[in-house]
Amino acid sequence: MAEPIFVTRSMMPTKEEYFAEVSDIWDSCWLTNMGTHHRKLETQLQKYLDIDSIALLSSGHMSLEAAIQAFDLKGEVITTPFTFVSTIHALVRNGIKPVFCDIRRDDYTLDVEKAEKLITPETVAIMPVHVYGNVCDIEGFDRLAEKYNIKIIYDAAHTFGETYKGKSVVSYGDAATLSFHATKVFHTIEGGAVCSADSSIVERINKMKNFGIVDEEMICEVGFNAKMNEFQAAMGTCNLRHIEEEIQGRKRIYQEYIDCLQDCKEISCNYYKKDVAPNYAYFPILVEGDLENRDKVLEALKKQNIYARKYFYPLISNLLCYKGMYGNELLPVAEEVSRKVLTLPIYSSLKLEDVHKICSVIQQILKK
Numbered sequence: 001m002a003e004p005i006f007v008t009r010s011m012m013p014t015k016e017e018y019f020a021e022v023s024d025i026w027d028s029c030w031l032t033n034m035g036t037h038h039r040k041l042e043t044q045l046q047k048y049l050d051i052d053s054i055a056l057l058s059s060g061h062m063s064l065e066a067a068i069q070a071f072d073l074k075g076e077v078i079t080t081p082f083t084f085v086s087t088i089h090a091l092v093r094n095g096i097k098p099v100f101c102d103i104r105r106d107d108y109t110l111d112v113e114k115a116e117k118l119i120t121p122e123t124v125a126i127m128p129v130h131v132y133g134n135v136c137d138i139e140g141f142d143r144l145a146e147k148y149n150i151k152i153i154y155d156a157a158h159t160f161g162e163t164y165k166g167k168s169v170v171s172y173g174d175a176a177t178l179s180f181h182a183t184k185v186f187h188t189i190e191g192g193a194v195c196s197a198d199s200s201i202v203e204r205i206n207k208m209k210n211f212g213i214v215d216e217e218m219i220c221e222v223g224f225n226a227k228m229n230e231f232q233a234a235m236g237t238c239n240l241r242h243i244e245e246e247i248q249g250r251k252r253i254y255q256e257y258i259d260c261l262q263d264c265k266e267i268s269c270n271y272y273k274k275d276v277a278p279n280y281a282y283f284p285i286l287v288e289g290d291l292e293n294r295d296k297v298l299e300a301l302k303k304q305n306i307y308a309r310k311y312f313y314p315l316i317s318n319l320l321c322y323k324g325m326y327g328n329e330l331l332p333v334a335e336e337v338s339r340k341v342l343t344l345p346i347y348s349s350l351k352l353e354d355v356h357k358i359c360s361v362i363q364q365i366l367k368k
């Protein structure tokens with residue numbers, strides 16, 4: 001049987017490259033607490049992402065929690081049920097009531113018009129997700145921020161390195177958080193970041209992630225521990241050297257899928273807006289028609305040792321820990337999309353012949 005194909009494959013520098021990057025750590029014995037590797041990656045990411053300030057953290061999840069705390073958010077935050085559970089956990093763990101809002105059918109991001117209808121005097125922020133690297137309606141959310149005086153914090157875990165209208169995607173909104181988990185386009189094994197044009201927010205997060213320590217005798221607030229360590233930062237530095245190749249490689253896979261599947265009536269592919277320079281983080285398809293078709297495709301691929309994923313099913317609002325707890329706003333589009341969606345394998349070292357095989361398995365099973 002052929003090697004299993006998973007939905008993604010972590011980017012890896014060569015052993016030699018990583019060992020060369022970390023070898024000085026054996027001289028310094030400086031393993032964490034904002035050492036030279038942390039500072040180096042910080043500077044490199046500022047430049048690569050074309051932003052003024054960035055705080056590096058131990059994970060994407062802690063980046064979300066840190067952003068929520070840095071803005072002192074309390075009350076209600078409007079967000080999407082069509083995301084990874086981390087987005088909602090971060091809100092709830094900080095005492096916030098998530099208000100689930102429906103998504104758009106064309107790009108699966110939070111629907112601005114529907115979000116506006118859910119704004120109440122308790123609403124302090126909106127947390128949209130640039131899901132699959134599809135950039136949200138940024139102008140729409142900017143308008144709501146201004147009209148209602150609320151914050152916009154983007155969960156940008158899927159949009160590393162993307163631009164919208166020529167500007168870094170993470171420069172929009174009051175803040176944007178990134179995930180550098182091993183399964184993401186760019187990774188530091190585990191890791192994440194908060195980007196904000198407001199440097200005081202980034203400074204505050206940099207203290208918070210280290211217990212709120214200002215200096216030996218001064219602790220300014222109730223912080224936590226979410227520092228990125230030196231080995232993580234060094235992995236980031238290595239991966240950043242090859243990120244363009246990774247994205248170009250993914251683009252090739254993306255285009256091959258589009259070529260193979262665009263005429264398949266039962267499949268809807270994901271297209272990017274023309275103003276977006278994408279990173280090809282995911283290749284979601286909707287399996288249209290009979291609702292059983294999606295699982296049929298999933299099973300047929302599994303038989304060939306190919307593991308697509310149902311990102312994002314079930315909806316967060318249907319999970320055991322959230323069901324019925326945060327209102328029962330109707331979410332018809334999100335319900336439909338989550339029941340039809342399947343994300344197919346995409347990463348730069350995936351072979352074109354594997355893409356052809358995946359597409360022919362899909363077309364075969366849908367013909368039956």
Ligand SMILES: *Cc1c(COP(=O)(O)O)cnc(C)c1O
Pocket residue numbers: 059060061062083084086087129155157158179180181190191192
């Ligand atoms: C991966 C991810 C997170 C969490 O990031 P971690 O680095 O795994 O903690 C949050 N939100 C979204 C949308 C994600 O995909």
